[in-house]
Amino acid sequence: MKKLAPIAAAAFLACGFAQAQTSSVQIFGLLDLNVGHYTGGGVSQTVLGTDGYQSSRLGFRGQEDLGGGLQASFWLESGINPDSGTGGTTNTNNQSTGGAGGGGIVFGRRSTVSLSGAFGELRLGRDYTPGFWNLSNFHPFGTNGVGSAGILFYPVQGGARITNVRASNSIGYFLPKMSSGIYGQAMYAIAENLSTSATRQDGRLVGIRLGYAGGPIDAAFGYSKTTLTPVGDFTQINLGGTYDFGMAKVFALWGQNKVGATKTKPWNIGVHVPVGAGVIRAAYGRVKTTGVANDAGQFTVGYLHNLSKRTALYTNFSAIDNKGTGTNYNVGAPVTVPGGNSRGYEAGIRHSF
Template sequence: MVKIRYIAAACAMVAAGAAHAQSSVTLFGLIDTGIVYQNNARVTPGSATSPGASSWSMQSGNIFTSRWGLRGTEDLGGGLSAVFWLENGFNVDNGTLKNGGDLFGRQAWVGLHSNQYGTVTLGRQYDFMVDFVAPMSATGSGFGGNLASHVFDNDNLNNDMRLNNSIKFSSVSYDGIKVGAMYAFSGEAGNFSNNGAYSLGASYAYGPFKLGAAYLQINRTAQPDLANATGAVSTGDGDELTTGGSQQIFGAGAQYSFGASTIGAVWTHSVTYNITGVFQDGSTSTGALAGESMKFDNFELNGRYFVRPDFSLGASYTYTTGQFSGASKGFTSASPHWNQIMAQADYFLSPRTDIYIEGVYQKVSGGNGNGAFDASIFTLDPAAGDEQVAVAIGMKHRF
């Protein structure tokens, strides 16, 4: 009887070990912070008439937003797995939460993955501009990260915006081709389309070449008293890139790799109708722009070269044209355009830890005196004028 008991216990341990081997939960994260210098920063943030001065500060997330999270998978058999992802963003400098204090404000989703077809997930997720176009860019998931973002992150390549209440399908690769589609519910009774959204995308990889294209549509009313704050795009946690009416974003990119080095090109277009505000200085301020529409076209060239396996040099140039129609609401219409240059040197102390220096120069013209069109680099203090330089020296560590 004793022997049988021992054998049963051993079998139970083996079974538990086998079950554990078929599922996993991983703690992951990244910490990025450094010292930032910028010239011509507004002495009074939020005031378009403020004088400018040089500024030194410690900034979290100069290249990649600091984050930690949990991801996991469970093998269900037959090539099917349950998957989940919970990801939190935080500020290293003072320990506060990002995304308006949301616990898992970066991502929160659960779903099923099929080895044959792809993955279906439900929750708070990125759209396909982030998945398929951003990897071709220097910003977002690219080597230049946050500081290299296109003005106001108007095309979401820097993934400042997520879609709540979304269901998303991403296919496996079929001869190098991947496709995806998603829909985000408004959640509002009696008004199915008020702050709902959908996104489509595709990518193709052949040897060292990669191509990607995507489309994002956000449907919402321009009437403030009817705004749906808890719909597809949150209005209470700083996730919205613009305020106002409906928004469209689409674009395409290409990349060529040689070894670990890359060169890339990206074009994106975005428009917000009945606009009232843009993402600037780390938040979406209303009243800065009030007009019939605001349109952007971004043209970017980028490249990164590994001088040695542990040392890389990178650069990007982005030309952005804008068209603001504001006369109907008492604002002066304008056709601003931005020239932005980014340069970076990155040295890897180990596969998980590196130190970097990155500089950005931005020049704006054609703003017709509207302070919203002063130079503005990522979430740093906007310039008191049409020109600004920012330089960051920092460190990143992954775990």
């Protein structure tokens, strides 16, 4: 027995070491703060704001190798407001009644567990919708700051914005990485209402995204539809892409938001031009509306300077010209004058860890 004891101990330690090599947990995050100034409709506002270049966040993620090509993983990510120290928000049922958070840590940006392998990835929880990714990937300013794609590409109706970025209670599937360059995502978010409810399908989302990335080209089509009452079902459709010429990357994005009988049809073109350790960014877009808001145009220009792989300085300026007497688009301060214009600039720092 005395001879076997050291052998057993060594075997135990070896098993523990092997397990440590096949699993990992990471803490990660990003802080983005800026000084911004907005004007519109005769009013102005100066703020110490966040998310001018990327969204501030704190997260935990991990994975475990299960053998046979299978891998389990989790992802918990919370939005944070570093200007005030508060946490972000979430929505529990993809409906106007499900708002939650807004003080402490809430994992509203992403909260998922998944199983992946040669078949692709099956992911459960709160995640980004198929209709969102093109707005983030194929707009020169993504969905952050005064030049955000969300200004023209999100629905005007607040009650329909709940699932334009993320959905809770979702079942998602992602295609495996393919040598052909094809990628894709499908999602179904469950409506967790009683079967006897008159609005039992509210909060249900179905969506799909299919794209191709190869060489200098990346392009994709996205679609999501959420059942909502009384504001009306929300349908989000978009098509976008980039082409990298080396000395510049060009962006193009088209979309349509339909909420009940109303529509908005935005489009945007833009460019990234590398300059030493920095990037000049520029974008121009327009939105045409039916029965819900003004038509409008937006121009944005900015510069990002990388101090390191983790730290960058940035500055952006954006201007919106509204046409008509309906709802006005704005970059920050609300525009109270029908058909009024909106202007905004920001200068800040982004640090990731």
